[in-house]
Amino acid sequence: MTKAIGLFSGGLDSMLAARLLQEQGIEVTALAFTSPFFGARRAKKGAKQLGVELVIADISEPHFEVVRNPAHGYGRNMNPCLDCHALMIRFAGREMEKRGLDFIFTGEVLGQRPFSQNRKALDVVARESGYGESLLRPLCAKLLKPTRMELEGLVDRERLLDIQGRSRRRQLELARQWGLTEYSSPAGGCKLTDPGFSHRLREALADDPGMDVRDVEILKVGRHFRLGGGVRLVVGKNRADNERIEALAREGDVLLRVVGHPGPLGCLRSREAEPPLETAAAVTSRYSDAPRGEPCRVEWREVGRERRGELLVTPFGEEEARAFAILPGKR
Ligand code: SF4
Numbered sequence: 176m177t178k179a180i181g182l183f184s185g186g187l188d189s190m191l192a193a194r195l196l197q198e199q200g201i202e203v204t205a206l207a208f209t210s211p212f213f214g215a216r217r218a219k220k221g222a223k224q225l226g227v228e229l230v231i232a233d234i235s236e237p238h239f240e241v242v243r244n245p246a247h248g249y250g251r252n253m254n255p256c257l258d259c260h261a262l263m264i265r266f267a268g269r270e271m272e273k274r275g276l277d278f279i280f281t282g283e284v285l286g287q288r289p290f291s292q293n294r295k296a297l298d299v300v301a302r303e304s305g306y307g308e309s310l311l312r313p314l315c316a317k318l319l320k321p322t323r324m325e326l327e328g329l330v331d332r333e334r335l336l337d338i339q340g341r342s343r344r345r346q347l348e349l350a351r352q353w354g355l356t357e358y359s360s361p362a363g364g365c366k367l368t369d370p371g372f373s374h375r376l377r378e379a380l381a382d383d384p385g386m387d388v389r390d391v392e393i394l395k396v397g398r399h400f401r402l403g404g405g406v407r408l409v410v411g412k413n414r415a416d417n418e419r420i421e422a423l424a425r426e427g428d429v430l431l432r433v434v435g436h437p438g439p440l441g442c443l444r445s446r447e448a449e450p451p452l453e454t455a456a457a458v459t460s461r462y463s464d465a466p467r468g469e470p471c472r473v474e475w476r477e478v479g480r481e482r483r484g485e486l487l488v489t490p491f492g493e494e495e496a497r498a499f500a501i502l503p504g505k506r
Pocket residue numbers: 213254255256257259260364365366367368
């Protein structure tokens with residue numbers, strides 16, 4: 176029996192590609208990935224629906240290297256889709272070899288995404304992955320050169336498809352025909368396609384080129400401020416943010432909180448020996464219930480160290496705080 180492993184997000188295209196091969200009697204294994212930018216929740220649902228084995232690989236570290244330095248650049252935001260696809264296919268190739276499977280497949284559709292699914296991009300991804308010879312794109316295979324798998328008769332080319340472009344009409348028809356009802360939004364991308372998040376990440380990498388993958392999580396919570404070159408402050412928006420910020424603070428970060436009034440947790444991250452505590456306290460207290468225009472007490476402590484203290488500051492007003500905010504379109 177022919178056996179294949181496929182990149183599987185649980186999105187419609189990956190579901191259809193897997194199902195199309197199942198229709199030919201090919202045994203399919205689904206491969207999903209996790210990183211700070213995407214998870215495997217939808218893939219789990221999709222694999223269950225198709226009745227296929229799901230393998231989940233954590234590619235956080237190599238993926239972050241690709242995000243930091245993509246050989247083929249970014250899409251509209253910080254999404255390095257070509258390099259990301261190549262990386263995932265490389266992982267799939269290794270898994271294929273380890274398990275003695277016959278080939279790899281993806282749900283890519285020619286012309287569906289302008290940056291990553293044009294003909295040139297598909298060729299680049301195949302080449303860079305190192306597994307181009309074993310890569311099949313069932314949904315658009317008839318528009319591409321026959322692959323080894325088709326030439327050797329492992330796959331019947333006649334029963335593959337020639338879907339092209341951005342319309343989802345044929346995919347939706349197939350989903351109906353095969354009774355696939357649960358799949359993630361076709362328009363969805365990973366967190367790196369979110370303009371607001373991408374902006375934060377870009378700024379964080381500029382401020383701290385040495386940041387590592389563990390530092391990505393804090394970019395997902397709260398309000399973010401830059402208090403000077405390389406000095407950043409994160410302020411929670413709600414209790415969940417505050418708890419998350421506290422959990423993600425690393426040694427040397429300074430945590431700040433207003434005394435005597437409900438308010439957020441601030442986390443100051445700085446490479447300076449004397450971080451700008453007063454500014455951080457004035458921004459943090461702006462989002463507390465401390466009365467406007469009156470001094471309030473803000474306590475601070477350095478994570479993992481002994482230093483702690485208290486400051487008396489007047490909370491910033493809206494405009495003063497906004498002047499430090501990291502917002503899309505503002506540097
Ligand atoms: S949208 Fe995200 S997960 Fe998908 S290929 Fe692009 S970078 Fe990778």
